[in-house]
Amino acid sequence: MKAFLSAALFLPGFVLPALAAEPSTLIGERRARVEWAKAENRKDCAPLALAASSQPEGAPRSAYFGGGWGVAFDLPDQRSAYGFAGTGLLPDDDADVAVQRDRLYRQWPYFRDLAQFPGASFAGYGQEGAEPYPAANREGVALQSLAYMRIAGQRCTYNVWSRISRAHLEWMLDNLRVVTD
Template structure:
């Protein structure tokens, strides 16, 4: 298994401990919830975000994306639903790419999104990446709000399934790797507020419209 996105260079700005997400473990446990990827899924357009769509921290995302080395291959994305969390957004450092983290009064980097720098493994065909993420992560979500095929592989940090005794993931760190059709990077979305919150973030993830 490749360990290529989350590196020690993941240093989110300001004080405190390094922000999200250690690398996946070498031997993740797969769950029966993993869907079998296929190379036959045709790309179909998703509904475009309307002019009334409320993006969270859109200006900051665009600002960080605009300074990133990978801005030509990793379009800006933002949340449209943060599940009632009222985090304070801030710029974050993500090697070769861009990131925005959200802090809560009692929890630094409670959730966020990042577009990591492109690595060689991301240059393969979408079906190959789909298969790889399905093998790596215990859960998979199709992102129907985006152009298909767009999907996320997710679970606990380390590519682990949620524990039977704590299936909601409360008090643990959830992480998703996201592939969006026509984008070359593998986005990271994380939440330290539980599994349901991470899934809400993923369902509300949208490409930011380019400003005129």
């Protein structure tokens, strides 16, 4: 085999076979794992991370969420520009999925299903305070965008935020993944 590989390396178009690939690291995964391991809600609220780097790309740090965990991303000129958190558990978190869906649908001006997660996973979102974006700034540029997100199989309501734009928040909703062992 060694002789074959040595000779094959000089053949035009030869590509080495894939060897054991290193596991990919999600963006913010290490910080999420650290914060999640300290959280009271860790049995009911799995950690999350981003599947791809954000534009602009921030530096992850811990964010306090009483009873839960959080990861905030700081930009050079903006602290907590965006992030996500598994909040401490609330009494409403035990409600049936249909009740949760209806609650978020009625509470927030925008709503979307989250196909990257299993089962009934969804988010309600808008400008902080569950407000629609103003007519003069429908893209929510530089406004505090916030989403409440439910993931099938998890008991908590996740918070996802962006001070960059509505499109950035929607990008985050589509790129969040559950961190697995």
